Amino acid sequence: MADDRNKALRRPGNAIARPRRWLLSTLGVAAVLAPSLRATARTPMPQVVEEIAQPDSASDTAFIRRAFEMRRIATDHGDQAYGAVVVRGGKIIGQSWSRVILDQDPTGHAEISAIRDASRRLGDRSLSGAVLYSSSRPCPMCEAAAYWAGIDEMIHGDTATRAGSPRLCR
Numbered sequence: 001m002a003d004d005r006n007k008a009l010r011r012p013g014n015a016i017a018r019p020r021r022w023l024l025s026t027l028g029v030a031a032v033l034a035p036s037l038r039a040t041a042r043t044p045m046p047q048v049v050e051e052i053a054q055p056d057s058a059s060d061t062a063f064i065r066r067a068f069e070m071r072r073i074a075t076d077h078g079d080q081a082y083g084a085v086v087v088r089g090g091k092i093i094g095q096s097w098s099r100v101i102l103d104q105d106p107t108g109h110a111e112i113s114a115i116r117d118a119s120r121r122l123g124d125r126s127l128s129g130a131v132l133y134s135s136s137r138p139c140p141m142c143e144a145a146a147y148w149a150g151i152d153e154m155i156h157g158d159t160a161t162r163a164g165s166p167r168l169c170r
Helices: 002-010 017-042 060-076 110-122 140-149
Strands: 083-088 091-097 131-134 153-156 161-164
Touching: 060 083, 060 091, 060 110, 060 131, 060 153, 083 110, 091 110, 110 131, 110 140
Parallel strands: 131 153
Antiparallel strands: 083 091, 083 131, 153 161
16 A cells, blocks of 8 residues: 555656655755855854054044044945944944945944944954944934844934933834
8 A cells, every 4th residue: 555655656747746856856955065054154254353443532522533434434435424333441342334335235324334343343242331422313223233232322423412222112
């Protein structure tokens, strides 16, 4: 009886035979690719991390000034006029300018790019104890990213306006 069922499954026009063939061929490809995928996953990509030039004084004014330097770089590169820095312990740990147009990335806001830069440099997704300085008030998406990164406070604009702790909903 089992033989009859196996013969039916092997018939070329059988609806069950097609998915079974597809699955076997897919598993065959996966078995060939799996060792190389595992090897890639184990070997981290080398990161080139350039040193961040620190301002002379660790003050809100100095960090806001750096955020505006990032903003100038954004406009020099033809992107939107936004810049941001992430500071912890009186030192800049991440910085970036808007990369929306440069990278064709709608999430490439300066604040999110600076958070990504800080996390990459520290090798940690938690930025607790950090302050986000930006050239303008962070949008809801950037504020949510700051919240999830654990940033303690946001400061924005040329007058260094304190925006408080990031929240998910404003």
